Amino acid sequence: MDNEFNQYYIKIRTILGIDPKTIHEELVTALGPNASSYTTVTRWAKRFREGREEINDDPRFGRPVSELTDENIELVRQVISNDPHSTYDEIIAETSLSHGTMERIIHDCLKIKKVTSRWAPHELTDEQKQQRVQLCRENLTKFQTGSWRLCDIITGNEMWIYHRQIHHKSKNASWVGDGESPITVVHRSKFESKNLFSIFFKSNGPVLTHCVDEGKTIDHNYYIENCLKLVVKEILKQRRSADTKGIKLLHDNARPHIHSGVINYLTEEDINIMPYPLYSPDLVPCDYWLNDCIKHNLTDQLNEKSLARAVSKVVKNIPQEEYKKTFDKLLEKIELCINNHGDYFEHLIK
Template sequence: MDYEQRINMKFCFKLHKSAKETHEMLKLVYGDAAVTMKTVYKWFERFRNGCESIKDEERSGRPSTSKTQANVERVSEMMRSNRRLTIREISEDLNISYGSVQSILTTDLNMRRASANFVPHVLTVEQKQQRLSISLELRDRAASDSSFLRHVITGGETWVCGYGPETKVQISQWKSLSSPHAKKRRQSRCNIKVMLIVFFDLGGIVRAEFVSRNTTVNSEYYKGLLERLRNDVRRKRPEKWANGFILHHDSDPCHTSLLVRQFLSNENITVCPHPPYSRDLAPCDFWLFPKVKMTVKGKCFESIQDMEAATTAQLETLTKEDFQNCFRKWQERWDKCIQSEGEYFEGD
């Protein structure tokens, strides 16, 4: 607004208005935001001396003695050797001011301090190559065969707890500057929990079941689960039963056991490849389970039956469009994995 008023002052000066008249007109237009009378006189004096610019005059300032090219190189070398150094540590080591070090880092070296991203696993070169090659294979397969994803049924398992702590976003609330911060007692996860196993495709949930207590999900249980899934496919997805479906699950030991592989081979069920330590490439883990759990976070269930009922109700709210969006995100994640050359890409 100050720049706008300078334009108006110059306009009034060209019309041979006095400084007083100009100030009164500025007050009439801008009210309390109008510049002072002293400021108007100062600019009128500059215009009378032949100045046409309405920008502030450049100030030479005091020359910097710390921000030299030599210091920039020294800071850069220290950053290459240890990126965890603080500005104060660099300042004390090089005997230059805190502000100069900060300016060198942010302006000259274009660096920003950021916390490290937590990842599920430190991937080896071989594991990165597996993630890359499988993502390339799936992307090319989907590109060459438009019906590929329509045949896929993906699944996974997760624990549903009787109480899940709320996220920071969920416990945040609006407050005025004078009101105190809201307080909430820290609570840990409840010991009451049940395992949920879900299989779904582009059309929605094909099978969802809770594992009864004191039951271990081993190769024998998983084989029985796949038999139940096969019957559900015949009943709910007759087109997949007629044309065959592709099963996608992670590389859990019970999923890749000899018993399960023999069953899949005998039933002519094709398995979609999945790289190890890659929950970010499993639709259940990156979309379905977080979405279901988010709605029950902060709620305390007194029994397993209540937990199961709430979780089932949330699964039923998901629409066909939601599942189609999930499969689109899955394809996008293949591309991101390829771009990152097999590295974890979330948080970048």
């Protein structure tokens, strides 16, 4: 069956008031792989609704469809080089090549594909990259020589969690019938209810899940009294001993964390601080794993109390094996940071 037949069928069905989706399904049922694509059906149905009578394709100008010449290959290369975000339609408009020829040039000749742009937390300077490499090498050496153990690392950080959850687009997808509208998901406003949590964990599970009091901010005193002291208490309980010898704390460089009062308190408790480079959320398990894990498993909550209970439950229900895997990945990430010369490395993770 040729295009003329497809377009004639689309015209008749459109005149009868049949929607493009149904027309495309009928063509697929009758013609299988020879049916016009849904995009083509939609385009022709629109033309016929607007009063078009002709069913033949419009005459094409420019280069023949089959022209896989060096000139055309270089032309496509230049268009993509000038604008790496170019769409297929924009490349076709620039080159006057057919869609099929353009696709063959891109995939078969240039052997390139379009991928989502890589987002980075910060534009690292050379000095910051060097610091990342230096600290990662020092930390990795201590693990490799056995002077540090993953089971002695406690990591923690703060995170804001909203009462209303908005998940990734794939999770928000829903089945709808003919004529039904998809569920609407409203973007959050900056005034929506949320609470700040401080969460600490080890390779064998959670240590502390603390919901910061409403209206409070975490300064160094709050951090010591309401977070670190409870962490130390839980460590002693889990160890069933009277000391914290060998324990290392991995947290970021937020101001309360690096305050002299916090450093002095940790020193008194015989807890060492694991060196952490600036702008490195990719090297802290809370940032590269736990935040998303919690938010992915949360449901909407009515108030602060129910949110605190829900977050605590999610953290406790994460299998111990997942905590262990996360700390094993920490070593992998440290090595990736070194191998990538201190630059961000998420795009290298398979």
